[in-house]
Amino acid sequence: MSRRFILSIETLSRLGGVSAVVLLIIAMVVMCQMILMRYLFRAPTIWQTEVVVFAATAAIFIGAPYVLMKKGHVGVDVIELMMSSPNRRRMQCLGAVLGLIFCLLMSVASGIYVYEAWEGGWTTPTIAAIPLWIPATPMLVGFGLLCLQYVVELMKLIRPELSIPEPQNAEAEKNETTLQSHQNLGEVR
Numbered sequence: 001m002s003r004r005f006i007l008s009i010e011t012l013s014r015l016g017g018v019s020a021v022v023l024l025i026i027a028m029v030v031m032c033q034m035i036l037m038r039y040l041f042r043a044p045t046i047w048q049t050e051v052v053v054f055a056a057t058a059a060i061f062i063g064a065p066y067v068l069m070k071k072g073h074v075g076v077d078v079i080e081l082m083m084s085s086p087n088r089r090r091m092q093c094l095g096a097v098l099g100l101i102f103c104l105l106m107s108v109a110s111g112i113y114v115y116e117a118w119e120g121g122w123t124t125p126t127i128a129a130i131p132l133w134i135p136a137t138p139m140l141v142g143f144g145l146l147c148l149q150y151v152v153e154l155m156k157l158i159r160p161e162l163s164i165p166e167p168q169n170a171e172a173e174k175n176e177t178t179l180q181s182h183q184n185l186g187e188v189r
Contacts (some may be wrong), residue, residue, distance in 0.1 A: 002162055006155060009148045010164070013065040016145055027055040047128045055137040059141025065149040068099075093157050100150040103143050110140040141188025 036049035067073055080088055116122070117132040124130045156163045 002155060002159070003164070006152050006162055006164060009145075010069055012145055013069045013149050016064075016142070017066030020059040020066070023059035023062070027052045027059070027108045030055070037070075038057045046126075050124060050126060050128055051128055057135065058138035058142075061139045062145070064142050065145040068146065068149045068153065089157055093154065096132075096150050096154045096157060100147060100154070103146045103150060107140065107143040107147055110136065110143055111163075114140050160185045 003179045030048050030051050034045045034052070037045050037048070083091065100175060113132050114136045117136055122132040124132060
């Protein structure tokens, strides 16, 4: 049951990562179209700026669980590396719990904002007048998925046997081969 839960949440996180890539591609294409319309054809642009900003912002929130799953966040781990393995795991658990609390609070706040934007009929103050619940929903979805991914990370920290090993990709094998060749070169000298 636990492995199935972990696998399903990590699948959702991967789907979020793919969605973030698609959103960034959309933002890039619309940005190029906007530049062409504005500077080549001297035509006004109405909706493009908002689409680019909202798509890029949505990519950040929806892609965040994938980044957490891949441990792709920026961090300073000097103190963590100096700790013993049990203390390192405790520190990682504390960080995951604090991250989960923050994401839960942000999920609630995002949910309230989306609801109020929906009920109040809030729109952007531009000519396009895009309903604000549309760009706010990815924030709610992203924080919700981030909460679930933090739960998965905690489960894997508490019970390491639940971790699903990832297959090594060609890049990791290449780096390992390069490291071994450098070590062998050092032995020859």
